[in-house]
Amino acid sequence: MKPIIHIRDLQKRFRKTVAVDGLTLAVPEGKVTAFLGPNGAGKTTTIKCCLNLHSPDCGEISVLDHDSRRLGPEQFRHIGYVSENQELPLWMTVRQFIDYCRPMYPNWDAPFAEKLLRQFDLPPGTKLSALSRGMRMKAALLSSLAYRPRLVVLDEPFSGLDPLVRDEFIRGLLELTEEEGWSVFVSSHDIAEVERLADRVAIIHRGQLQLDEDAAALQARFRTVEVVRAADGSLPAQLPASWLNPEVAGRVVRFTESRFDELQLARAVAEHLPDARQHQATAMTLREIFVALARTYRLNGSAVAGEGKQSGA
Amino acid sequence: MNLVFHHLRKDARQFRLALTIWAAVLALDLAANLGWIFRIRWTSADFREPFPAMMLDVLVLLLWALLIKLPLVAVLAESPAKTDAFLSTRPLPKRDLVLAKTLFVFLFVILPATLQECLHLALQGLPAEIVLRGGGERLFLVVPVATLAAVVGALWRNWREFVTAFVAVGAGVWLVLALALFALESSGTMRRYTADFTVFQVLAQLYWLCPVLALLAWWNYRARWRVVWRGIVVGAVVLASFVVGAFAPRHWVRIQPEESAKELAALAMDRLDIRPRQISASGNRRTESGPLERVGFGARLSLPSETDATSIDWIPRRAELHWTAKGQVVPSLWLRAWDFGRVTRNFLAADDVRALAGLLPTGTMMFGSTHLPFEREHVMLGEFALSVAGQDTESPVFLDSRIEGHVFRWQQETELPISPGATTQDRAGSWRVEAVGSPPGRQPGLDLLLSRRQIALFTSSDPLTAQAESWPNHLYAFGLYDPTRRIGRVGGYFYFPQVRVATHTSYPLRVSLLHFDDLSTVTPLTPKARESAKLLIFRRHYLGTIKKEWTSPPFTLADFLHLNAVHPNTSDRRSQGDALSAAEFHRRLKALAPPPPDSPRPVVGTYVNEVLRLVEARRLHVLDDDPVARQLAAYVPKHLDMFFEAMPLAGLYPGIALNAAVRRGVSDEQKPQIIAALARRPDLAQIVLDRGWLEEAKEPLLKLLDSPQPLGSAALAALAWYEDPRTYPGLLEILENDPNLENYERLRGLPGIQAALDRAVDRAWRARPRTLIPGRETPLVLSVALRHGRREALQEAFGILRVLRTDRSESLSWQLLEAFRANLVCAPLKPQETYDPKRFVPWLLEHKAEEFRFDAVRRRWVPTKQG
Structure with missing residues (x-):
């Protein structure tokens, strides 16, 4: 299967800190790929490089068959991006926010947006600034899904959400991905959050890919x-x-x-x-596998020899 | 394109509160400037603001703050420097975003600011052309300011980063500039870089910064520079903008009449020819106890092409004193760029007064107050520390200087009746008499409260004078014209503060309180005369700047410095308190025991010093046959050297006494000493003349003509005796400097001098003080001009007589009556009757200038019709 995101030998450095060091990863189309790693592993940097928010120091990234450095409006019409750090126009109401996003996407599906609005239980007349963090994330997700993107990139979408909201969020996302067959690239530092979602798991540690495997195969192996x-x-x-x-x-x-x-x-x-x-x-659950691997990486300081590190290339 | 408007609508909605405040501030500012709100209350010769004027300044400040803030926030909201902006991963083309932001800045910031100015000027009733120019200038100024705010916003990710960068870059730029300017000052090239930036140079800076910073923002968007590097590069760009500003033309637009360009060119071609006697020196005074530390040099500057209408503000740019023999150069102490180069003069100079006199209707007598200058001022060229040159005052030196002259031409702008509410409109604004009065408790006179609104276009013909700080105190002059008696008064104390600051092309309201003195020697301004009187408003227009280099002829500091020396014991009490009474003077003089003439020098010195103290206290003008002169003269044969030493240190009255004593007491044996002393004391020429030592003294007397010393009538008389044509230019210069009848008569008879004398009298007449000041109504040159046969001199003499108060005989100038007496055939009055003002003045008032003709043989004005 052709990867929807293909990262080759990505390197990104901030001053003396190496954020990503020779990362090679393929995100398959039509699947939910969980991009896991502890805090500071390089997940967000990798995603920002994929979306042309950061320029890679070295390496190549292809997103939707386009060089990430040349991603433009045409490609962003097919990419939905939700991040915990993303700024939202907080002065808008939910309805204004939807109205503001709609003209930017020719393929905006208004009934679908309304459906999401109901599904996420978002109050249309409330300003985003008055919403809780979880509700804001839902609003952001709505604005990133209503045009039925080919690729959904979620950067730590569950961070800071309380368990109930997180569960609702995941359930909503799960239903949609199952229905729509989207490619989802979701990063998290806690695999339990994405266990139900993930078809494939990639683990990054200290900027280096430690593991990239189907979730089922992984669970069978551990x-x-x-x-x-x-x-x-x-x-x-x-x-x-x-x-x-x-x-x-x-x-x-x-x-x-x-x-x-x-x-x-x-x-x-x-x-x-x-x-x-x-x-x-x-x-083992994926979470247990992730913890076990994380402990190993911490002890060894590098990838476990002979592990299932593989690229989808 | 839909997305552009879509985003524009979003911005408008997002910043609707700030936009509402912006619109309110614009409207408030407009209403305040039009006088619809915050009206000023005018009272008699005073005005009161409804609330502190600072509030209006705050309004203007707010307006400019919003003008900067609105573009800044609009751009910062979706700054391209951000990596987490909502739009970063949305399919909004960058081009559309830039277009939307540009439209926002233009439609909601630039356009309203420009329209407000146009509306403001149009509602003030200004001509359409001025409204368009004012609006255009507003646009020209607002565009770079708003654009720069937007572009700077695009460089930073958020407010925090922006504020940090702003403070850091500002501090860095300030530090580097301060260090650079310090280095430039030290290296002597300071002035070139720190001359005041004009609006045009600031605009050059802004217009240069806009594209460069925009490019930088784009570059940063692609390369994502670190914030520190961004700050350093922005700082460097801002620093570079100062260099751009410094080298940008000071004026981009110059609108001035073509003929003024010719006038300017003629002045620029003229050579600045300063004769030695036009140089003046002033040092810290040489005293017995301390050395001379510094000396300042000034000069009376004039150019052959100068006309009466021209007034030049001379500004020294460089001055150096060169010691010829040692090759030592001492630069001036205080030639600093921030001291000079600004047209900040807010008083009238002699040239201004002359120009204004020329603008009054022909035959008008112009009176001024005592604070007006009587004769052309010396321009200070520089001041030099003598300690650098080792106190060397005897070696030859020369002065090397570079001077700039800002050339102005005076014109009458308009006139107004003296009544409250009188208004006049001109192309640039309006004048209005707000109140007329003469408040009790003040010196009698006329007080006028005058308001002025004038557009200050920086593309005006006066870019130099449009500098906000000094405008317009130095730009205007006011006159009171009484057409019934044909009297003009110039000056009036005035202060021209800006009361209301308008938005930016500034159409400010300014108020001037004019106070015209009641001239006690002139018939007072009665209410009836006030009705017909007019307020004249004059303005000087900047024509351009001319540059001159001047190197003086060689001289020694001692040539000048002994002229300024003052004896500390006698000078300090001068003009302080009442003079000593005659009785007390004689009592004290008798109490002094005169030592024998051959007494030792200290004894004689003490005695002479005591006598001089009494002379100073009495303020006694000692004549040659005065007993004091006789008493002192007794010591001259033995102690002439002591008298010579005392002369430079003596004050006015002791100096006269010493001269009289020397003249009286000098012996033939002392001839060589007297002749040798001529170089320092030209007034000793009188002794040479009296004693007939002219042949022996010829050489030192001729040398006097080349010295910087002012030569008096005695030197002129002695030099005229030789009848040497080579001396004529020098002698005529003495006449011009001291145009009295005695000097004139001595020169008139010299062979071959007539043509040069005509020119000299003409120059002296043209250079005469034009404003008649109480107590000094008659210029000295009047008598010379009458004797030379100038008819306008006679007309002027009768004109002065006509306006002086004849009921106060003491107000009639002695000089005026003397000029009539010396030059008019007053038949049938007997000569002694002309010394009685009660008979002479009525007789003069019965006659007119036209009734006399000049008799070239008798050198007198005789009645046209006998009997």
Whole structure:
């Protein structure tokens, strides 16, 4: 499938800080791609480079088959962008805001906008400045979806929202993406927020891509493993590279298997932990996988060798 | 295009509150300037604002603040420098956005500001051409200001960044400018860069900044510079704009009559020829206790092509004193750009008075107040620190200077009757007499409260004088003309504050309180005479600036400085308190025991000093046969050198006494000393003349003609004795400087001098003081001109006589009667009767100038019809 966003070897530096360092990523069309990473990982910078809000120092980005540096009105008619930092004309009422955005988009779908208005439960006569943060995000989302964009870019859309609003927001977005089949590129520092949405997951850490994989494959690949040993003891010096964050608690050894295969796991346990009495592999949520990886990155300071880092190119 | 208007509508809605305030401020300003609101209350010779005038200034300030703020906020709302702007990822073409913002600034900011000015000027009743010019100028000024505000807004992401950058860039530019100016001043090239910027130069700066900063904003939009770099580049651009301003033409538009260009060209071609005696020096006074520290040089400047209507404000730009032998150059102490170069003179100079006199109807006697100048002023060229030159006052020096002259021509603008409410309209504005009165408790006279509204177009013919600070105090002069008696009065104390500041082409209301003295020597202005009297309003028009270089002939500082030396013991009491009574003077004089003539110098010195103190206290004009002169003369044979030393230090009366004593007491053996002293004391020429030492004194006397010393009648008489044509120019110069009948008669008989004498008398006559000032109604040259046969002199003499109060004999000038007595055949009055004003004045009043003709043989004016 042709990627709707294709980032090749992106580099962006702010003074002495390297924000993005050689990032290569393909965002497939028609899917929801979660762009994950801890705070300061380089997510927002990458997105701003994609939307020509920042100029890359190095590398190339193609968005909707156009060089990101040359994105213009024609391309922005097909891109919806919502960001936590985005300025909104707060002096407008919701209705004025919709009326203001409408003429800019020839493909503006007024009934759809009305539907979104009702769906998001936005009060038309209230000024944006009087709305809560969550409601403002919904208004921004409305203004970015009502023209049925081919690509929706959401930069930390859930940041600062209370759980209820976040849930509503996600549900609304989920329904729409399912209905419309849009390509969504959503960044977040918490995978739990996008777990329900994401078809694909990309993880960035310190400006470098650590992982880019289908969500289902990822979940199939990761397991939490608990091994019960005959007696207490320390772990051997050499363990398989796919065992992440191994921990010992008495006779129990716990780790995350990043290349899960039942037979191979049994073999590896027998080989490295000969006194193992039993082991149990449990499926992980995306959040658990993200936390496990994040811990690993923090400990190792770089990508886990042999992980499923791959580009969609 | 739809998106342009769509966005424009959005901006209008977004800034509707600011736009409403803007419209209200414009309307308020318009109404205030038209006098619809905040009316001024006029009282007798005074006016009162409804509330502090500062409030109106605040209104104007607010207007300009909004003019800057509106474009700024409109652009900052969607600044291209932003990365998180709502429109950054919306399909609004940048071109449409720029167009929408441009339309916003033009339609809602520039256009209303321009229309307001047009409306304002049109409702004031100004001609359409002036309204269009005023509106055009407003547009010309508002466009760069508003555009610059918008462009600067495009460089920053938000208000916080803008304010920070504004403060930082402002402080940086100020610092760099201050350092640069300091360096330029130190290197002596300061004036070139810091001459006052005209409106045109400021506009050049603004118009240069607009495209450059716009380009910078575009560049920044593409490259996203760091804020620090943006600040540095903007600062550099602003600094560069000062260089652009400095090198931009000072005037882009000059509208002036063609003939004035010819006049200006003629003046520019003239050589500034300053004769040594036109130079004056003034130092800190040499005293017995302290050295001379600094000396200032001035000169009376004139050009051959100057006419009566022309007035030139001379401004020194550079002055250096060169010590020829040592090659040392001392620059002037106070030639600073901020001191000079501005036309800020708010008093009338002698040239102005002469020009104004020429504008009155022929035959009008013009009176002025005592504060008006009587003769042409010296222009200070520079002041020099002698400590730099090691107090060297004896070596030859010369003065090298560069001078600029702002040339003006006076014209009568309009006239008004002396009645409240009288108004006159001209092309540039209106004059109105608001109140007439003579408040009790003040010196009797006439007070006029005059208001003026005048458009100050910077594309006027007077760009130099349109400088707001000094305008228009130095630009106007007022006169009171009484057609029944044909008396004119110029001056009047006036102060011309700006009462209402209009928007920007300024059509301000200014008020002037004119006070015309009641001239006690002239018949008073009766209510009836006041009815027919008119207020004359004169204006001087700037023709242009001429530049002159002048290098003086060589001289020594000592040549000048001894002229200014004053004895501290005798000068300090001069003119203070009453003079000593005659009885007391003689009592004290007798109390002094005169030492024998051959006493030692200290004893004689003490005695002479005491006598001189008494002379000073008595203010006694000691004549040659005065007992005091006789008493002092006794010491001259033995102590002549002491008298010579005392002369430079003596005040007026002691100096006269010393001269009289030397004249009386000098012996033939002292001839060489007297002749040697001529170089410093030209008045000793009288002794040379009296004693017949002329042949021996010829060389030093001739040298006097080349010295800067003022030569009096004694030197002239001695030099005239030689009948040497080479001395004639110098002698005629003495006559011109001191045009008295005695000097004239000594020269008139010299062979071959007639043509030059005609010219000299003509020059002296033209240069005479034109304003008659109480107590000084008659210029000295009147008598000379009468003796030379000038008819207008006779007409003027009768004219002066006609307006002086004959009921007050003391008011009649002694000089005037003396001029009649010396030049008129007053038959049938006997000569002694002419010394009785009660007989002589009525006789004169019975006659007119036309009744006399000049008899070239008798050198007198004789009646046309005998009997």
